[in-house]
Amino acid sequence: MSLENPPVAFNPVRATYARRPWLLIQLGGLYGLWLREVKRAARDRGQLIGGASRPILWVLILGIGLNPYFRGEIYGEATFVVPFTYLQFIFPAVVALNVMYTSVQSAVSVIWDREFGFLREVLVSPLSRTTVLLGKVLGGTTVAVLHGCLVLILARFAAVPLTLVDALKAIGLMAILAFALTSLGVVIANRIRTFEGFGVFSNAVILPLYFTSSSIFPLDPALSQAQTRVTYPDWLVTIVRLNPLTYAVDALRGVLIHYNQFVPWMGIAVMVGAAIVLFAIALYDFHRA
């Protein structure tokens, strides 16, 4: 067809621009992919409603409801008055919960990206796979931190005195936690071929992690290691101590209500370690797929 046409001598449209250096393309692409995640999340009303209603449910209903039952005197003769209320105790854990839900949820959209072809569109771009994954994870992290901040708004109702410095520290911790959890979500999503629904993730990953992270019941600080194992069954104590999220929640508690069960640096160390390891696994999967 065009063989019959005379070749077009003047090409008004293609004035091929100077191609940017590699690093600049990667950074630009990273920004684009990050922005996409944030925009998508902002437009997902379901996710927003979940992110706002979850803390209200946990802090205002469960927290206030259980508050009167949480007293030091429960433990027989060893009368010990803990320096915080149940509401204060659960508050940092709800921050972690909200971060966790949002991180895993945005990571799971990797499955949709794959099934609906969007992933392919970026895989045929000049972006390296590391950039693509990093954009996804950083986007998910940002959204999760924002959802974590939704909980911080409720600080007043939980009688948590929130100073600006504490809030900023908490945001820093949330960011590391969210990065690790989004990577975890991507690792899981990469191992799933067809989509089974987010409920599966919620019940099989998020809630078990959450419940066994000493988030809604304390391993009482007044009890020694041996006493703890008498008060609670052995297996539960072991699980709680093995769960990395325990240390993340503990770190948040240290910042928000100034109470640590473990050494303060432990939480950060565990979270940074988990973030690096999980991102590395996600990256490995992503390069292989």
Add this chain to the structure above:
Amino acid sequence: MNTDAPAIHVADISKRYGRTLALDGISFDVPRNQIFALLGPNGAGKTTLMHILCTILAPDSGTAGIVGFDVVRQPLEARSRLGIVFQEPSLDDRLTARENLDLHGLVFGVPQPLRKQRIAEVLELVELTEWADKPARSFSSGMKRRLEIARALIHDSEVMLLDEPTAGLDAQSRNRMWDYVRRLQAERQLTVLVTTHYIEEVETCDQVCIIDHGKVLAIDTPSALKHRYGQQVLRCMPRTEADREAILSRFPDRLVEERDGEIALRVDDAFVEMFLDQFGNHVRSLSIDVPSLETVFLSLTGREMRDRGADTRERTLAFGRIGGEHTR
């Protein structure tokens, strides 16, 4: 730079999936500024070849190049010159048309002022300017496909790969799609490689490559193909079983196919007269297909286009379309 390299160079490409040989030593060159059609039934290996050309699948053997850049050794160079429209839409349907284009520009490293200018140009080109700020999920499938074509042009691609751009569109949208492709090709000096399993669509392409079972069966201009392989095919419905037997035993080597009682024979003008003389009273109906790409295809592959059922992937997509999950 590689100004004399062909737009697309494919040399002896093979790809095996498990025990099936998807591509079996495919070779062809596409000169610049052509519309080149890859025609074949579903499962012929078109999409596999497409994936190799767009650098997301490595061939088992053989080489392929885009304007001289090897797709395996220089994938980034090749990608930045390719504009790709996949068979399934790959838009982010929660973003608007403009946002989709802008993201593509960012990802391909198109600097800002130029990006804005390009987006306006390509939206104009595919007549979606009024829809620029509407989310892509509200678009019809024809509009989505047009937006994807627009997107593939943002980074000044030199070679455009279109994988079944008209699949799933109604006849009107299909014609419109081809109008866009032809106009683009002429205005932008693009090379277009398009796969399709609609034979009637390739009539106006510069070259047609017919592939089946991973092999190139023929490659030429549509008129040359018709001239060389085109066949008049006579289709008739015999009156009785005895007539059918008689026809079949009389012309065993002219038989193309026999289906639902209908007999198709390879014929020429002289044969038709002779056939009418002898069997005119013995057939209930009779029709003659003049040479068309349809008959070229038939005589090359010995059959018509085939179809297949939905796989797991399509089922998942269907799940998403009916509402799926709130993460979507």
